[in-house]
Amino acid sequence: MLEFRNVSVSCQHTPILNDISLTFRDGEITTILGPNGCGKTTLVQCLNGASTVTAGQIFLNGQDFLKISPKERAREISLLPQVRTIIPAIPVKMLVEHGRFPYLGFSRRKSKEDTEIVNRAMEFTHISQYADQYVDTLSGGIRQRVFFAMVLAQDCDYIVLDEPTTYLDLTGQREFYAMIKELKKQGKTIILILHDLSQAVRISDTLVVMNRAGSRSLDKAAHAGTDSDVKATDFPGSIAMVSTPQECLQSHVIEDVFQTSWKRFTDEDGEYYFFE
Numbered sequence: 001m002l003e004f005r006n007v008s009v010s011c012q013h014t015p016i017l018n019d020i021s022l023t024f025r026d027g028e029i030t031t032i033l034g035p036n037g038c039g040k041t042t043l044v045q046c047l048n049g050a051s052t053v054t055a056g057q058i059f060l061n062g063q064d065f066l067k068i069s070p071k072e073r074a075r076e077i078s079l080l081p082q083v084r085t086i087i088p089a090i091p092v093k094m095l096v097e098h099g100r101f102p103y104l105g106f107s108r109r110k111s112k113e114d115t116e117i118v119n120r121a122m123e124f125t126h127i128s129q130y131a132d133q134y135v136d137t138l139s140g141g142i143r144q145r146v147f148f149a150m151v152l153a154q155d156c157d158y159i160v161l162d163e164p165t166t167y168l169d170l171t172g173q174r175e176f177y178a179m180i181k182e183l184k185k186q187g188k189t190i191i192l193i194l195h196d197l198s199q200a201v202r203i204s205d206t207l208v209v210m211n212r213a214g215s216r217s218l219d220k221a222a223h224a225g226t227d228s229d230v231k232a233t234d235f236p237g238s239i240a241m242v243s244t245p246q247e248c249l250q251s252h253v254i255e256d257v258f259q260t261s262w263k264r265f266t267d268e269d270g271e272y273y274f275f276e
């Protein structure tokens with residue numbers, strides 16, 4: 001079980017997250033939703049040290065996660081960040097092998113098991129045929145699968161993916177969500193950040209709906225056209241609700257946070273939600 005206890009993050013004295021307490025349940029797909037800038041990325045980046053926790057603690061299976069070494073952390077939780085501005089000019093297989101770094105010794109020599117895990121990750125994500133191709137020559141969608149394979153090669157029980165479908169076309173997204181369901185079946189705990197509310201409702205066991213605390217006064221000031229000194233950054237991110245998709249929909253929290261409304265459609269394959 002992964003647990004955030006009263007976690008706050010500030011950057012240059014600006015509060016980004018305030019007093020977040022949150023539990024991610026094992027074996028579930030949990031999706032973090034929230035408007036731009038509410039702190040979703042900052043929240044998950046507390047797990048790989050890219051965001052510095054300024055107060056509070058994170059526990060993984062009862063262990064103080066922030067006290068263990070970065071290498072040990074990388075054996076527990078693999079995280080695929082949202083923005084990858086630098087695309088390495090190396091062959092696909094070599095990039096996927098980077099997922100094994102937390103397990104390698106000083107010589108970085110790979111064992112037979114490391115190679116098998118890398119091959120399995122590439123087969124799972126259907127990128128074996130690109131093994132020798134350079135990553136920077138691939139399309140955005142295939143490249144995304146390569147990064148996903150690298151994350152899987154890390155072979156962690158906890159997988160965190162920040163906006164993983166950004167570069168994927170419709171087929172690519174469908175395949176991606178099928179892979180996520182398969183990983184859940186294998187017992188992995190999946191944490192996603194998504195902007196696609198319909199998919200989030202469909203695929204998740206639990207939704208974490210975030211907002212900027214007090215941002216209503218900002219919206220009201222903007223709506224009224226009043227001159228206001230209030231800025232978005234005056235409101236650190238907080239949790240609006242953590243619950244099943246059904247309960248989040250019924251409570252209207254999604255409508256409030258995203259200022260949207262939704263419609264439900266049903267067919268033989270299940271329920272679909274349309275947000276407008």
Ligand SMILES: Nc1ncnc2c1ncn2[C@@H]1O[C@H](COP(=O)(O)OP(=O)(O)OP(=O)(O)O)[C@@H](O)[C@H]1O
Binds near residue numbers: 037040
């Ligand atoms: N290094 C930094 N220094 C100062 N402010 C930062 C830094 N990183 C993020 N922020 C600010 O923290 C807030 C939260 O950013 P974050 O990227 O976590 O939001 P998000 O919910 O993931 O947004 P999006 O949906 O647009 O990806 C934003 O106001 C952002 O400008």
